[in-house]
Amino acid sequence: MSVRLASRFDALKREGRAGLVAYVMASDPDHETCFEILRGLPTAGADVIELGFPFTDPMADGPSIQKAALRALKAGGSLTRTLDLARRFRETDKDTPLILMGYANPIESMGYAPFAEAMHACGADGVIIVDLPPEEDTALRAAFDAHGLSIIRLATPTTDDNRLTKVLDGASGFLYYVSVAGVTGANAATADAVRAAVSRLKRATQLPVAVGFGVREPEAAREIARTADAVVVGSAFVDEIAAAPGPEAVERVLRKVRILSEAVRQAREPGRAMEGTPA
Amino acid sequence: MDARRNWQDLPDAEGRFGSYGGRYVAETLMPLVLDLERAYRDAQADPAFAATMADFWTHYVGRPSPLYFAERMTEHFGAAKIYFKRDELNHTGAHKINNCLGQVLLALRMGKTRIIAETGAGQHGVATATICARLGLPCVVFMGATDIERQKPNVFRMKLLGAEVRPVTSGAATLKDAMNEALRDWVTNVADTFYCIGTAAGPHPYPEMVRDFQSVIGREARAQILEREGRLPDAVMACIGGGSNAIGLFHPFIADENVRLIGVEAAGRGIDARFEHSAAINGGRPGVLHGNRTYLLQNEDGQILEGHSISAGLDYPGVGPEHSYLSDIGRAQYLSATDDEALEAFKLCARLEGILPALEPSHALARLGDVAREVGKGGIVIMNLCGRGDKDVFTVAEALGVTL
Numbered sequence: 204m205s206v207r208l209a210s211r212f213d214a215l216k217r218e219g220r221a222g223l224v225a226y227v228m229a230s231d232p233d234h235e236t237c238f239e240i241l242r243g244l245p246t247a248g249a250d251v252i253e254l255g256f257p258f259t260d261p262m263a264d265g266p267s268i269q270k271a272a273l274r275a276l277k278a279g280g281s282l283t284r285t286l287d288l289a290r291r292f293r294e295t296d297k298d299t300p301l302i303l304m305g306y307a308n309p310i311e312s313m314g315y316a317p318f319a320e321a322m323h324a325c326g327a328d329g330v331i332i333v334d335l336p337p338e339e340d341t342a343l344r345a346a347f348d349a350h351g352l353s354i355i356r357l358a359t360p361t362t363d364d365n366r367l368t369k370v371l372d373g374a375s376g377f378l379y380y381v382s383v384a385g386v387t388g389a390n391a392a393t394a395d396a397v398r399a400a401v402s403r404l405k406r407a408t409q410l411p412v413a414v415g416f417g418v419r420e421p422e423a424a425r426e427i428a429r430t431a432d433a434v435v436v437g438s439a440f441v442d443e444i445a446a447a448p449g450p451e452a453v454e455r456v457l458r459k460v461r462i463l464s465e466a467v468r469q470a471r472e473p474g475r476a477m478e479g480t481p482a
Numbered sequence: 483m484d485a486r487r488n489w490q491d492l493p494d495a496e497g498r499f500g501s502y503g504g505r506y507v508a509e510t511l512m513p514l515v516l517d518l519e520r521a522y523r524d525a526q527a528d529p530a531f532a533a534t535m536a537d538f539w540t541h542y543v544g545r546p547s548p549l550y551f552a553e554r555m556t557e558h559f560g561a562a563k564i565y566f567k568r569d570e571l572n573h574t575g576a577h578k579i580n581n582c583l584g585q586v587l588l589a590l591r592m593g594k595t596r597i598i599a600e601t602g603a604g605q606h607g608v609a610t611a612t613i614c615a616r617l618g619l620p621c622v623v624f625m626g627a628t629d630i631e632r633q634k635p636n637v638f639r640m641k642l643l644g645a646e647v648r649p650v651t652s653g654a655a656t657l658k659d660a661m662n663e664a665l666r667d668w669v670t671n672v673a674d675t676f677y678c679i680g681t682a683a684g685p686h687p688y689p690e691m692v693r694d695f696q697s698v699i700g701r702e703a704r705a706q707i708l709e710r711e712g713r714l715p716d717a718v719m720a721c722i723g724g725g726s727n728a729i730g731l732f733h734p735f736i737a738d739e740n741v742r743l744i745g746v747e748a749a750g751r752g753i754d755a756r757f758e759h760s761a762a763i764n765g766g767r768p769g770v771l772h773g774n775r776t777y778l779l780q781n782e783d784g785q786i787l788e789g790h791s792i793s794a795g796l797d798y799p800g801v802g803p804e805h806s807y808l809s810d811i812g813r814a815q816y817l818s819a820t821d822d823e824a825l826e827a828f829k830l831c832a833r834l835e836g837i838l839p840a841l842e843p844s845h846a847l848a849r850l851g852d853v854a855r856e857v858g859k860g861g862i863v864i865m866n867l868c869g870r871g872d873k874d875v876f877t878v879a880e881a882l883g884v885t886l
């Protein structure tokens with residue numbers, strides 16, 4: 204279990220607010236611009252960074268992140284270069300948790316043990332691997348445990364109670380609730396549905412619950428931040444890069460991060476703990 | 483090799499063939515593939531399911547397909563006796579319908595009301611559209627925009643059959659992108675949709691299920707050769723795209739350890755560092771794609787490569803996981819044939835046997851002489867003629883420089 208993730212979520216709890224998990228794709232639109240974005244994320248209000256590594260066949264992603272992966276690959280992006288960006292980020296920021304997100308094959312290709320070592324060496328904290336369900340992550344978990352790294356598991360609208368037990372067994376860092384059955388960037392779930400799902404998950408686990416998929420606007424982020432421990436936003440940032448894939452992407456993304464972070468920070472009344480949990 | 487291996491145990495409970503297979507899907511889909519497995523086990527145990535399949539096979543598909551003694555091919559090579567399993571005579575012109583029938587009947591049992599499929603050459607799309615028309619289910623077929631351009635007749639056939647053909651423009655707009663898009667649709671429409679996968683790949687239980695539905699090919703061939711020749715063949719051969727027609731032929735012979743199992747991959751313009759081929763086993767290495775661990779065409783970073791084959795049905799960067807396993811343990815052998823060799827074999831079969839084969843089995847035909855000579859006089863080889871060549875006449879004309 205990653206220490207950085209645990210202490211960040213503890214701090215958020217003390218502050219009585221939800222966190223913003225900001226996703227960007229490594230090497231999108233190019234390495235240096237991406238590094239500048241990464242470097243600016245904590246100050247702009249990102250509490251946790253999710254750094255995507257590109258894959259040719261992102262079968263759970265919508266058009267925004269598919270295109271981001273293609274831009275990144277075109278710019279020479281790879282898992283190795285993603286780890287390098289993570290290392291450079293860690294040199295500038297010791298505290299903000301950084302997790303990698305992507306698909307299994309680049310990791311398979313590198314090998315689980317070398318990947319875990321590289322993750323540890325560059326100061327990354329965990330991974331979300333879209334196509335590596337609990338049934339298939341035993342070997343990676345063994346490699347990660349040796350280095351105190353987290354495998355973040357996903358729960359979805361199709362996760363029934365039985366399945367949830369399986370998902371939570373070995374989960375660490377936080378639980379990522381995919382709020383809609385669909386691809387990234389699709390339509391958002393209703394506030395009621397998210398509230399019900401989060402309270403169900405909270406009954407089942409002590410882990411912080413982050414909610415993502417389809418969150419693009421401050422209103423939706425604010426709504427989710429009332430109940431969840433963190434809000435994950437990705438496509439909305441990636442779209443800023445798509446609109447201006449040059450150096451100006453840095454300021455565009457960071458501006459959007461500030462807007463969403465503001466919304467997340469203001470979601471709960473000051474001094475009031477999370478709904479549904481005793482203060 | 484361990485002669486007492488219990489072949490019936492493949493795959494294991496986790497869907498593994500050795501280290502291959504598995505269920506590498508998004509968490510949203512996990513409950514769905516587990517549910518599919520339960521429904522499939524239930525159908526397997528129900529004699530009524532098998533009876534319905536058998537009835538369609540006999541009266542709609544036209545099974546059993548003949549086992550044909552290819553006399554002039556045999557004379558031409560002057561070695562082992564050559565038999566063709568004539569699955570190109572099936573309704574819709576290929577083996578694909580064997581599997582579609584099984585999956586769509588299963589979808590009906592599960593109460594699903596919408597079928598999706600991916601297609602490359604359009605053969606699986608046409609077969610799915612056909613069964614959906616017959617069983618009254620709406621059908622959406624995902625097809626790469628590049629493939630739509632090069633397989634126009636099949637696109638029109640699907641539309642005539644009432645299917646919606648959705649062009650896929652993501653990635654390189656070919657079969658693997660169509661499969662990505664079908665998975666994206668499935669993850670979005672989890673309640674009502676059944677994903678009918680066209681080959682023996684994908685997450686467990688697909689590789690097993692597709693193999694079982696296609697095994698009618700091998701079961702028939704085994705009974706037919708025993709009746710004709712009073713003995714088993716020395717070798718059985720088939721082309722390998724994802725590997726469904728091959729595993730369907732191989733499987734009923736798998737415990738007959740004296741019968742050689744030979745798959746033929748598409749070597750495109752040659753198996754080398756340019757990756758202008760689709761020979762995942764001969765020119766790739768193990769990795770994870772589309773729900774299973776298997777041999778894949780990939781670069782050093784694990785990015786999937788497009789590959790190439792003159793035959794759209796073989797133009798896929800992966801292969802079904804059971805083939806990866808059979809190759810590793812040496813139970814099956816995987817050869818390859820280039821575009822040019824397949825074209826030559828296509829012409830030879832047309833002239834000697836009066837059969838226009840599809841470009842896919844033309845790859846198996848291209849290695850037939852070698853295998854027949856290895857087996858030698860007095861031996862018997864069965865090759866799966868899994869599709870007819872009508873769909874390919876435009877491609878062949880273009881390759882031969884003929885304007886129609």
Ligand SMILES: Cc1ncc(COP(=O)(O)O)c(C=O)c1O
Binds near residue numbers: 604725727728869
């Ligand atoms: C006639 C024919 N043969 C073979 C294939 C390859 O598929 P598989 O290897 O699953 O049999 C196709 C695929 O479209 C096909 O149409």
